[in-house]
Amino acid sequence: MCPRPCASCLPGRSLMRAVVVTEYGGPEVLTLRDVPEPEPGPGEVSLTVAFAGVNFTDVRNRVGDGLGVVPFIPGVEVAGTVRQVGPGVEGLRPGQQVAALTRGHGYAEVVTAAAGLTVPLPENLIGKPASGSMFVTMQLGLFLLRQVARVLPGETVLLHGAAGGVGTVIGQLARHFGLRPLYGTVSDLAKAQFARQNGFAQVYEYGRFDTAVLAATGGRGVDVVLDPVGGQIRARSFEVLAPFGRLVTYSNISREPEVVPDANWMRARCVGYAGFSGGQLPQRAPELIRPSLLEATELIGAGVIDTGVTSVFPLARAADAHRQFEQRTAVGKFILAVS
Structure with missing residues (x-):
């Protein structure tokens, strides 16, 4: 151009x-x-x-x-x-x-x-x-819940950025799919009511989400963390994963350095780490995209x-x-x- x-x-x-x-x-x-x-x-x-x-x-x-x-x-x-x-x-x-x-x-x-x-x-x-x-946040929500995190009924999910565009649709999709109401985080509790209206059970500020989630789950932690924030939020999120839990990264809004435990730590804790890019998938496997757009x-x-x-x-x-x-x-x- x-x-x-x-x-x-x-x-x-x-x-x-x-x-x-x-x-x-x-x-x-x-x-x-x-x-x-x-x-x-x-x-x-x-x-x-x-x-x-x-x-x-x-x-x-x-x-x-x-x-x-x-x-x-x-x-x-x-x-x-x-x-x-x-x-x-x-x-x-x-x-x-x-x-x-x-x-x-x-x-x-x-x-x-x-x-x-x-x-x-x-x-x-x-x-x-x-x-x-319709196509960015919904595509992300459908892929994150089903293909990437593969959330099962009865599992607990924590999503960072619950009042944003992706959080808004994922809270509703979880409800539509018969999943448990989600835990969410926001940068300011003034956003919490908006998130609750869209399907979140509990909403916490970033500063205290880890202790609050562990308290809410009786110390067990959650089965899935969906994280677009990155940086220290992501680093702290690994600590709230239950055994066989999965943390999925799909952005790095904070632009902070990525902090990820090594493979030995993840094996010892019996947890997994996965990534998803809604921008890259259409280039790598465009045939996978159209069904999600139609849905x-x-x-x-x-x-x-x-x-x-x-x-x-x-x-x-x-x-x-x-x-x-x-x-x-x-x-x-x-x-x-x-x-």
């Missing part, structure tokens, strides 16, 4: 508005620019974007910790209208209302997406901000799961959305209204 695209960059291509990152840094590096509209390649569709989800992976890319290489357009999930279909695409047509996992470039008026990662929207979600929030669409469309959209920002205020997101004072899911 040209850092300062103009009509002469790609003759004949129309321009669109997009949020562009030309250098790594804070929210101020998110700048609104005119760039050439993308066109779909084989197996792809292009979309006119109505809503784009804001996720921590966007922050990681912006600061240089992710897959984004400057200059780039952040954003990995959108909802909107199909504009064009590329060669080889079947089952999608121009004018159709869809949601898509984009693997980047979502903060824009027009995006391209793989047809296999694009799903028709139910009628009741068309034009709703929630339509742009997410069905559950949200049926009203079983509420993704917890709490703030909607215009595209031009993407930097404000990132600022509030990083301050960790907000709850739920943030959305950009694009068109």
